[in-house]
Amino acid sequence: MSNPQQLRYSKEHEWLSTAEDGVSTVGITEYAANALGDVVYAQLPEVGDTVTAGETCGELESTKSVSDLYSPVTGEVTEANQDVVDDPSLVNSAPFEGGWLFKVRVAEEPKDLLSADEYTEFSGN
Amino acid sequence: MSNTSHTPAPEAAGPDGPRHTALDAVHRALGATMTDFAGWDMPLRYASEREEHLAVRTRAGLFDLSHMGEITVTGPQAVEALDYALVGNIGSVAVGRARYTMICQEDGGILDDLIVYRLDTHGSPEFLVVANASNAQVVLDELTGRSADFDVEVRDDRDAYALLAVQGPRSPGILASLTDADLSGLKYYAGLPGVVAGVPALIARTGYTGEDGFELFVEPRHAEGLWQALTAAGASAGLVPAGLSCRDTLRMEAGMPLYGQELTTGLTPFDAGLGRVVKFEKEGYFVGRTALEAAAERAESAPPRKLVGLVAAGRRVPRAGYPVVADGQVVGHVTSGAPSPTLGRPIAMAYVDASHAAAGTAGVGVDIRGSIEPYEVVALPFYKRQK
Structure with missing residues (x-):
């Protein structure tokens, strides 16, 4: 698998797109999706919620476990991916594309987000 | 992302790390996700x-x-x-x-659930007892x-066997293509x-x-x-390699208990709704008989809790240990839970107070x-195959 170069990554295995008009998209990496197994339920933050970098903002459930979802940035949620709520398997089949989780108007970005190469080294994938 | 809860691992790996089965290289070549299970490094899943x-x-x-x-x-x-x-009444098991x-245990608590095969050759009694890895x-x-005090030999044959299982409606045809054995004459629970x-x-x-299927020692x-x-x-x-993760959801849908979850030393077979495996009619004393007779009476007159099935209205998945509640009161606990691929909804097995178990x-x-x-x-099982 390869981690898209244009994204940045958190050590909690979320990815963040480059902001367009101040809004970035957040998802989990393919490495994380594979580690989870089949995702069967996604609880995402709601539009208008304030999310904080490094803090939990939802959860993803797979057959074997439930995992907290952390926000990689601080800001206000502008959209949650209803397609993923309806069909959580999108997180497995297209983690970097149709399986994105939410969009956020970025107020503050941590300085320690990783590049694709750094994340690949960090995750070993 | 970080895991906040997991199905409990029955037992950690030993000091020398986990054990590997004879098929370890095959699993790795298939790209399996491996997991520690009762001290063994086992395939959790190969893909989905x-x-x-x-x-x-289906296949x-x-x-x-x-x-x-x-x-x-x-x-x-x-x-x-x-x-x-x-x-059980082992004397009644035919070759x-x-x-x-x-x-x-002597107090009636379940140490393990087992399958016992009677394999006598040349008229000499021989049994193969298959226990859970953790036990x-x-x-x-x-x-x-x-x-x-008996004239018998009890032999540790854990290293003498590898065990492969072919399960599913197409397993008889697949196996028949590889053996001359009379599979159609081989009934369920025969070997x-x-x-x-x-x-x-x-x-x-x-x-x-x-499902119909075979286990090959x-x-x-x-x-x-x-x-x-x-x-x-x-x-x-359409046969595919299948890991322990789907084995767990398959057995759960079939309402089959798993040791460490539905079965523990703190429960008798009667508590687990499996009193039928206790055969009081066999001759003589057996370990646990006295306590189990009392447990049978208790189960008959005033059952404390019952093992039931729960089917979710929503999509959030219950996990072992989660409380079952009614009217603001805890009325039981989940022992196993998972999303059910067959039902398309989360399911759980749970011990629930008799008042809420119907x-x-x-x-x-x-x-x-x-x-x-x-x-x-709901009553167990969640799923029963069409025969």
């Missing part, structure tokens, strides 16, 4: 566990179950020894047949101790020695999936060849990390 589950329900799946613990009991008094050590049974040492020690793909095997029509050195032969023979029938009881929920999710109480 949901797809593996559905393949077993066929191939499992490595070599972690299971085999113990051979032979000798002139093997029947008497097992009738004393176990709660070539198998029996689901349990080994209990194999305990069962071996107990059988050895309980056999001390016979045969040759599969040139490999000597004990062929058993048993499983833990709720072979020498570890033959395991890889047999796996490859089954894979090739099953390719056109199928259709209204107002029952599961406390899923602080939020009460509505659940329907």
